[in-house]
Amino acid sequence: MRLLITGASGHIGGVLSTRLHDEYDIRGLDxxxxxxDVDEAIGGGFIxxxxxxxxxxxxxxxxxxxxxxLAGIATETDLPAILSTHVETTAAxxxxxxxxxxxxxxxxxxxxxxxxxxxxxxxxxxxxxxxxTFYGVGKVAAEGLLSLYADRFGISSVAMRxxxxxxxxxxxxxxxxxxxxDDCARMVRAALTADVVGVAxxxxxxxxxxxxxxxxPGRALGYxxxxxxxxxxxxxxxxxxxxxxxxxxxxPLTTKEFHLPAFGKSR
Ligand SMILES: NC(=O)c1ccc[n+]([C@@H]2O[C@H](COP(=O)([O-])OP(=O)(O)OC[C@H]3O[C@@H](n4cnc5c(N)ncnc54)[C@H](O)[C@@H]3O)[C@@H](O)[C@H]2O)c1
Numbered sequence: 235m236r237l238l239i240t241g242a243s244g245h246i247g248g249v250l251s252t253r254l255h256d257e258y259d260i261r262g263l264d265x266x267x268x269x270x271d272v273d274e275a276i277g278g279g280f281i282x283x284x285x286x287x288x289x290x291x292x293x294x295x296x297x298x299x300x301x302x303x304l305a306g307i308a309t310e311t312d313l314p315a316i317l318s319t320h321v322e323t324t325a326a327x328x329x330x331x332x333x334x335x336x337x338x339x340x341x342x343x344x345x346x347x348x349x350x351x352x353x354x355x356x357x358x359x360x361x362x363x364x365x366x367t368f369y370g371v372g373k374v375a376a377e378g379l380l381s382l383y384a385d386r387f388g389i390s391s392v393a394m395r396x397x398x399x400x401x402x403x404x405x406x407x408x409x410x411x412x413x414x415x416d417d418c419a420r421m422v423r424a425a426l427t428a429d430v431v432g433v434a435x436x437x438x439x440x441x442x443x444x445x446x447x448x449x450x451p452g453r454a455l456g457y458x459x460x461x462x463x464x465x466x467x468x469x470x471x472x473x474x475x476x477x478x479x480x481x482x483x484x485x486p487l488t489t490k491e492f493h494l495p496a497f498g499k500s501r
Contacts, residue, residue, distance in 0.1 A: 245308075281294050348484075366488045398411040
């Protein structure tokens with residue numbers, strides 16, 4: 235299977251490229267070139283460019299079987315930048331997929347699409363959108379595009395609402411939200427090959443003992459996570475911020491420090 239990975243030079247893109255290159259022919263796309271192992275893992279060529287540019291998206295999608303869309307600013311910033319980096323990139327890629335008859339997108343959405351939801355026993359995947367930031371708004375809008383292109387053009391997608399992608403969990407919240415490197419690769423493999431009609435929304439976390447996001451929709455697609463953040467629990471100190479970070483789905487991004495004016499970067 236020939237894959238386009240956008241954001242291939244980033245944290246998740248690099249880990250996926252090195253883990254998946256034996257099974258897939260990978261083409262990379264990013265604003266910046268890849269380095270080291272990632273450069274070697276990408277056998278299908280690399281395009282340095284902006285995937286919100288329709289010409290770049292079109293060139294990148296031509297000849298692949300599926301798109302793993304990771305490119306984007308992975309934190310809060312002003313609204314115009316968010317709309318470009320999450321919404322315009324997704325739209326340009328989906329248009330290119332229509333043109334080239336590519337019918338599967340695996341999308342790096344985020345828990346911040348539902349970040350203001352109060353923590354409960356189990357966060358299901360049918361909870362209403364409730365973004366905690368412009369970043370979360372961008373992810374909600376991108377998920378909306380997946381739905382539109384599924385209904386209009388039959389492109390099937392998996393929206394992975396990723397938690398905390400790290401080598402190891404670093405906070406008490408991370409004991410619930412951690413996604414290990416190996417489990418991320420397991421999730422993307424499942425998302426690429428599962429039978430999906432329309433859009434499947436899953437939570438991108440490991441098999442954490444303290445998980446409070448529902449893994450059943452991911453398991454139904456064949457995602458069977460193996461790692462558990464609890465293995466690191468003894469090494470993670472408690473902090474004053476833990477209670478507030480554990481009160482809502484989006485953790486720290488729900489707090490006042492992340493409030494920005496829509497059109498300016500000052501806090
Ligand atoms: N890391 C996490 O814990 C996490 C959690 C939830 C969601 N996500 C999402 O996963 C995706 C990847 O995250 P990451 O942690 O690897 O971030 P990252 O910042 O390490 O990588 C993102 C990459 O995208 C590239 N990029 C940005 N805009 C682009 C554009 N317009 N065209 C081409 N390339 C562009 C950047 O150059 C960068 O290399 C992001 O969409 C992020 O929102 C990440």
